Amino acid sequence: MTEKKDKNQLPDLLLVVVPALLLPALGESLDFNIPEMVLRMVLTVMGVALGGGLYLILQGRPAWLKIGSLLLMTILVFGLIIGLKPAPQEEVLLTCEVCGYQALYEPADICGVCYVELNHATMEEEGYTSRAEMVREEQLLFFATEEGVSFFEPQTYRDEEEVFHKDPDWKPLVSAEEVQAYREE
Secondary structure, three states: OHHHHHHHHHHHHHHHHHHHHHHHHHHHHOOOOOOHHHHHHHHHHHHHHHHHHHHHHHOOOOHHHHHHHHHHHHHHHHHHHHHHOOOOOOOOOEEOOOOOEEEEOOOOOEOOOOOOEOOHHHHHHHOOOOHHHHHHHHHHHHHOOOOOOOOOOOOEEEOOOOEEEEOOOOOOOOOHHHHHHHHHO
């Protein structure tokens, strides 16, 4: 008699313990304005309550039914964890004033396309009196390297690791004629 009782104790114990361990893992996928430790404690208590409820409902039932219930609950919780996991957010890139591509991670960063660094220190080093003067000069240099002047093509720039898109709202400070004249100098 005690051997049969011992065999049923493991599924009974698992009915209480497994939900108490699984539900706090679900908390990592939830986005509430609750401190993480408090959320884990609440979910642990809910897990114990759920496990206790399952224990009371399935008390005296066959072990296969208890284990099947545990498996079903585990699959449901992991399904919720996977389903609620937030999608990775794309990093918002800033538009480079020189080339017009969204290729700056920070305002004073080096552009990933034209490799120009538009900041006060560079402006002083190069001897520019204004930011607009620096942007105009850098645009002339950048666009003069191409045979035909096209400010808005290609729409997408690809290097070995990254892809940058042209900002549709960007406007160059120089004209195609100015670039052509600069190239001929």
